[in-house]
Amino acid sequence: MTQISLCGSELELHFQFKNERLHFTQMRRGEHSLLQPGAVGNPLGVVISSGEHAGHYGPDSFRVTHLQHDETSLLAYLQHDTLPLLFGLSVGVEGNVMSWRGQVGWNGAQSVEIDFYFPLWSKVVLDSPDADRAIFATLSGDVVGPRSRADGRD
Secondary structure, X not given: OEEEEEEOOOOEEEEEXXXXXXXXXXXXXXXXXOXXXXXXXXXXXXXXXXXXXXXXXXXXXXXXXXXXXXXXXEEEEEEEOOOOEEEEEEEEEEOOEEEEEEEEXXXXXXXXXXXXXXXXXXXXXXXXXXXXXXXXXXXXXXXXXXXXXXXXXX
């Protein structure tokens, strides 16, 4: 098992690489842990909504074919165990900002619509449920308001 840490001046991301699998295990600001225990789907979640490959796939269904990292960045190439699906993941940390980028390759005979979520931030806590929010990819521009309404918590 290999522990991988990416560190900016104010933010740390921690990954675990074990048995050809990569997991995002912790995010910290100083001594404050931002990723709560029990998070599922990190560093990625995949949803295929229709067709013969329809389903939800997490990080345990992807094996790492190449992994490279230094103190501030990680590059991983992943291949799905049963689907003709390849994924390139790039993660970087600078100061208190992190960036996640990915590129998907589908080698199947039929086209599919795939939604990638990386990471699944449902277990991230920055403040109270009413103050927390998630800002999703700049391409979509979606913002989910207070978590207490988004996930039913009070």
